[in-house]
Amino acid sequence: MKSKQYLVFGLGRFGTSLARSLCSLGQEVLAVDADEELVNDIAPYVTQAVQLDATDETALSTLGIKNFDGAIVSIGQNTRDSILVCVLLKEMGIPYLVAKATDDLHAKVLRKIGVDRVVFPERDMGARLARSIITPTVLELMDLSDDYQIMEIVLPSQWAGESLISIDVRRKYGVNILAIHRNDRFLVSPAPDMPFAAGDTLLVMGKKTDIEGLAD
Numbered sequence: 001m002k003s004k005q006y007l008v009f010g011l012g013r014f015g016t017s018l019a020r021s022l023c024s025l026g027q028e029v030l031a032v033d034a035d036e037e038l039v040n041d042i043a044p045y046v047t048q049a050v051q052l053d054a055t056d057e058t059a060l061s062t063l064g065i066k067n068f069d070g071a072i073v074s075i076g077q078n079t080r081d082s083i084l085v086c087v088l089l090k091e092m093g094i095p096y097l098v099a100k101a102t103d104d105l106h107a108k109v110l111r112k113i114g115v116d117r118v119v120f121p122e123r124d125m126g127a128r129l130a131r132s133i134i135t136p137t138v139l140e141l142m143d144l145s146d147d148y149q150i151m152e153i154v155l156p157s158q159w160a161g162e163s164l165i166s167i168d169v170r171r172k173y174g175v176n177i178l179a180i181h182r183n184d185r186f187l188v189s190p191a192p193d194m195p196f197a198a199g200d201t202l203l204v205m206g207k208k209t210d211i212e213g214l215a216d
Contacts, residue, residue: 003027004069007094008046009054009085011038013075014100014121017153020045054085063198065089070096073115079106083113084125151211152181155200164192174215 003026008019019031019042029046034053041051050058054075055162056190065071071094073081081103084100090113098117101107107118159167169177180187180194181201187194204211 005030005067007032007068007071008063008074009033009061009071010074010100011035011042012074012077015072017041018072018074023047030068032063045079054088057088060085060088065092065094069092069093070098073097073099075100077102083104083109086110086115087113100110147207147212148205149207149208150178150201152201152202153214155196155198155202157198158196159193159196163195164190173206174210175204175214177202179203180204190215 005028006022006064007030008015009032011019012032019029023029023046031046032052032054032056033040034051036051039049039051054060071089072085073082073089074086075085083100086097089097097115098119099108099110099115101118101120110118164177177190178188180190181203182197204214
């Protein structure tokens with residue numbers, strides 16, 4: 001994967017985790033916060049860390065915003081600052097902007113000003129955890145839209161030894177098996193006649209209703 005350059009504003013728990021994860025995945029990360037202690041804490045784990053008030057347009061302009069591939073604004077507690085930073089970044093020409101929202105109204109404003117993606121980290125994690133508690137076969141979940149999602153599920157025990165053809169997965173369940181996770185390997189686009197094995201997990205894509213029916 002080609003390395004890209006990202007800005008991360010706000011080094012709370014979410015921003016710090018995100019910045020470190022991006023860097024561990026081989027991306028270049030400039031982490032920014034007004035708190036010197038937070039900046040010093042993350043400095044060893046990112047490409048560069050800067051103490052800066054991102055709501056100060058003059059200070060923000062010194063970062064060379066147009067040189068970055070994207071920015072993530074994880075300023076969650078101060079809605080005004082979050083919105084202001086996003087407005088400034090859009091005006092300065094950031095190509096791709098992600099922002100953390102604290103509530104639906106905050107999210108609505110962020111979308112209105114042109115934020116490309118709005119996230120609710122705590123809400124999303126809570127929804128995932130709730131689903132994994134009531135449906136232990138669901139390992140991971142990602143919404144693609146209001147109607148479609150990707151889910152990683154434990155192979156139903158009765159499928160062991162069967163194949164996509166013998167089960168007729170697409171016709172019976174209306175979903176597509178994108179990959180099989182077997183031991184430490186990902187088998188992408190599995191052959192229709194390849195047998196499933198006990199212990200497999202499946203990466204499944206389809207309509208939410210169809211996937212939830214399969215998971216249940």
